Amino acid sequence: MLRSIKPKNARAKRALDARLPKEVEDPRTAVFVRGTHTGQVLNDVMRDLMALKRPHVISFSKKNDIHPFDAASTSTASLEFWANKNDASMFVIGQTTKKRPNGLTFVRMFDNRVLDMLEVGVESFVSMADIKTAKSTPGHKPLMHFASDLFDTHPRFAQLKSMLIALFNGEVIESICLAGLEYVISSTSAPTPPASSPLAQKSRASSSPPMGPSLDMRLRRHTPPDPELLKLAMKTPKLKKADIEKGLGKKRKNIETDEMGDLRGPDSRRQAGLGQAADAQDEGAQGRGWCSRRAGGAGGWGEPDEPSQKKRRRQST
């Protein structure tokens, strides 16, 4: 256990305050840990995953004697210590043994305690460097794509999905720059029935040319979350009154967005018989009893309908 620190200056206090629990959380910081032995494959896998996760990543480049699934070891205590020390809430541990070659363990933390763990074996791997295409900008948010019914029905696939979302895309954001959407993390499963050999095929496709890395993974050991801890972790903040009025938390009635990205809904002023006043205020709004509000410059930004939008890629200039 770390000693509780009392900040001695304003900078230290700000740093400590940044670690306090927040209502809307920051992205999870992931620590990439090397086990007692990691082969070349795992080193490359972890390097590529770190490249995608940057800047919210911490690399433990030295070997660590850590066996998270071994209850007799002190690994859980180590993980909790590291989580506390680095303010990290996710771990990716690489460890290769004769029995379980190229094992990658995802560990998710809650309140500096281990929530759940999932181990996958990397069966084949193509690194980013092997695919000679342009790469995404570090720090840009990926799109996530999961394709298989198993991600809904099979509890461990569901856990893998939740884990991957938490690793790459877990934080809640209010808005996103549409021009900054650059790459996709796509995960699919093999068609084989899960009872025999569950094989999660995870591949990354940025645009028409895949950017890599691409991994074939097999599910191995796992630890389900402790129900008590999970219940605490799934608590959601109470919505503020202003947010509810804005329409969050429940369905907004009679409001829709048209293809230009404008909000359209009934105009209360017209309904109240104040039609002239409303018209004077927003000239150009077409239709009776409906008000169109321009939300932003969506019009000047190309055709959203074109399929090539998906293949947008920032050119390096």
Place this chain on the structure above:
Amino acid sequence: MDVSGIIASNAAKYQAITVEKETPLEVDAGLLLVTDLNSIDEESYSANLEDHLQALARDGVQSLITSLFALPTQRSEDGPLAQLPVPTTALPRSKPLPKPKPPTKWEKFAAAKGIQHKKRDKREWDEERQEWVNRWGRDGKNKQVEEQWITEVPANADILLRHSDVDFDPRKVARDERKARVAKNEKQRLANAARAQGPREARKQEIDQTLATTRISTASMGKFDKKLEGEKKARGVKRKFEPTERPLEDEKNASLALISRMDSDAKKTRREPPTEENVLNVRKAVRFASKGRGGVALGRSAAGARGGRGGRGRGKR
């Protein structure tokens, strides 16, 4: 002119933007996430894996991009910002929800009285200098009097000084007033912190203080006392040996200081016995009668109760 050929050839270049599948794709725009819950087609999987994955990813991303571009947007320097909805996929948090801060004494009072909180700017407009200045801190407005080069001395300056032999220093008076305000604020802050801790913690601290006092109350400063197991050594305790012969003036001063301390209200070493004509402690009586809510609340409840009873009486008649 027949353009149908051109349209057809143009359409053939692009794939459809609407994705039709057996199970419709689940899009969670808040997390930039799309889930394709159709089972994997074994035939296309085994025929050409790379093409199969690309096709799956293309379909998923297309539907996600379509829904993202349909979101309301906001103008920004870097292009349109899509306003994302609240995510529907529940993910465990990495830290527990922040605990609400216990209200201060003022906040409780303001809530009871319905006083709205007004946020005060850190900066204040200075009419003379025609610029914004800090309310406090570096070059703060609260230090204006003590820092200006000339200050008016009030006519009753000698009375203010209570016939002391030093000259009236308006800077010192202003500074003392400011320091007193700071000290009062600090005292209130500490009291709020103690109240927030709860009565149990306050009692603990009190016991610790009493213990520390008793431990140094023997002639040998507790040097020969029995120690409990795990008892910590009191720090900063030193026996100060007074000289055996002291000047009479010193002794007199020490005694006078002690007496004045007992008299002063600040330390409350000894309480005034209640005087004869004031047998009833009014404050205590009000507190008892109003069950600790104060005289105003007592008056209000008394008035309310009378009105209510009268009303009911009329109704029955």
